[in-house]
Amino acid sequence: MSPGTETSGRALARRFRELPGYPLEDIPRIKEELRSRGVEVIDLGAGDPDLDVPEAARSALKRAADDPELQGYAFQRGLPAFRESVADFMERRFGRRPDPDDDLLPLLGSKEGIAHFAFTVLDPGDRVLVPDPGYAPYFGGSYLAGAEVERVELRAEHGFRLPPEAIRGAGDGLKLVYLNYPNNPTGACVDRDYLRRAVEACRERDAVLLYDHAYSEVAFDGYRPPGLLDVPGGTDVGIEFHSLSKTFNMTGWRLGWAVGNPTLVRALSRVKSFFDTGAYLPIQAAGAETLDRMDAFLPGHLETLRRRRDAAVEAFRGAGFEAEAPRATLYLWMPVPTDEASEDFARRVLEETGVVLMPGSALGAGGEGYVRAALTVPEGRLREAGRRIGAIL
Ligand SMILES: Cc1ncc(COP(=O)(O)O)c(C=O)c1O
Structure with missing residues (x-):
């Protein structure tokens, strides 16, 4: 390797070295681990819809x-x-x-x-x-x-x-x-x-x-x-x-x-x-x-998402969250229903239930105290996520 290309860290810019981690960085690894243990993961972490492209x-x-x-x-x-x-x-x-x-x-x-x-x-x-x-x-x-x-x-x-x-x-x-x-x-x-x-x-x-x-x-x-x-x-x-x-x-x-x-x-x-x-x-x-x-596409698509939103609000309320129905976006933003930090809570939920939630703190210190759930799976899976989490609260 030529000087400056080794990954000792010395070669890398200070601005690079001081960059914080990207929020979703370690989720794929944890999901893989759970799947290899036979857990059926419900991923409500990333805003990446599972629905068809027009x-x-x-x-x-x-x-x-x-x-x-x-x-x-x-x-x-x-x-x-x-x-x-x-x-x-x-x-x-x-x-x-x-x-x-x-x-x-x-x-x-x-x-x-x-x-x-x-x-x-x-x-x-x-x-x-x-x-x-x-x-x-x-x-x-x-x-x-x-x-x-x-x-x-x-x-x-x-x-x-x-x-x-x-x-x-x-x-x-x-x-x-x-x-x-x-x-x-x-x-x-x-x-x-x-x-x-x-x-x-x-x-x-x-x-x-x-x-x-x-x-x-x-x-x-x-x-x-x-x-x-x-x-x-x-x-x-x-x-x-x-x-x-x-x-x-x-x-x-x-x-x-x-x-x-x-x-x-x-x-x-x-x-x-x-x-x-x-x-x-x-x-x-x-x-x-x-x-x-x-x-020809959007009204039907939005109706699907609205039904998901309503199912998710009901499921998370049933589990013990204070969930409000958003008028837009793919996300429910909910206060953490325990006294854990959002990252600890999301990690415990993932490890004990296989449901991926985004800890609010991963989106900035101002997000502490909240978790985000994305409407990226069908209604039945959202209900199942609520049931699983409700069982450990
Ligand atoms: C607030 C916001 N802006 C922009 C984007 C970027 O989307 P894309 O780069 O896919 O257009 C996202 C994706 O998650 C987002 O949440």
Whole structure:
């Protein structure tokens, strides 16, 4: 081995060495151990749905995979048809059509864009506001870009909404604010007025708003989550991230998009040009088809998830949890029903029942005291999970 490549740790960057573990890191190993002991595991840990990908996506991908024109590098702006379909979707959904050439950028899943966006606006020492608990790439991207991360605890008494006052009151040098509603992990939702106030607070602080809208379509009971295109000045201060993953069960396909302020979108495209060369064009062709034909898929899919949500709420209440039905997302966010720390509780539940729950503390210190259960298995399995856990409480 040449100097610097040995894994002694000395060769690795300080920023790398000080990275915290990624939340789901050791779950696969524990699951394997349980399975090898004959335990039938019910995994409610990751937000990775077990449901079918829309037929429109699968057939379009097969066709596009045979198209010799679609086999090369996609580069950053990708397939014009995908950007057109995204613009049409945004207009149908949020009432305003972004310019498919200037306001939109395809991504290899929204996670990649969210993490890389940090490099477009942050200089070392700049301050960012990160909701806690929250999705790990907010912290990871900012931290790797050398920024000063200020965590804001999402509290039950605020309905798990990050108060716009926290944006106004953040320390000096505030440059970037991460918001995500419908929220992972808390399931919290916001209305247009909240978003308008958050946008206003960012404008006052001259901070960029990164709005993570990965769950924009996973909503129930008639709720339609608002986005940056819905509120005055939203796209002046912000950039929004969307994904096909959760809406269409397409987590493995790695396709999403950024939309919003054209200067920010262009900057992200430039940063990304040093990291990747675009999403496989047949996947973008399939993404276009999926969005164009989503009305044939989404209502039935959301009905399945709603039934799962209701079954899970009943099952976990029956087991002794305080479970609220979220109006959106794939998650129940529940106080730990014992006096154990969330990680100890989740580990005991896994070892004694074979049910994987996400400990709140794995999503940030602000998540301590809670566990998250994902609606990623059928109703019968959710009921079984509740029964198993109820038996050890
Ligand atoms: C809040 C949030 N944002 C973004 C994503 C990223 O999804 P993807 O990279 O599959 O688009 C996830 C996935 O779990 C998420 O929970």
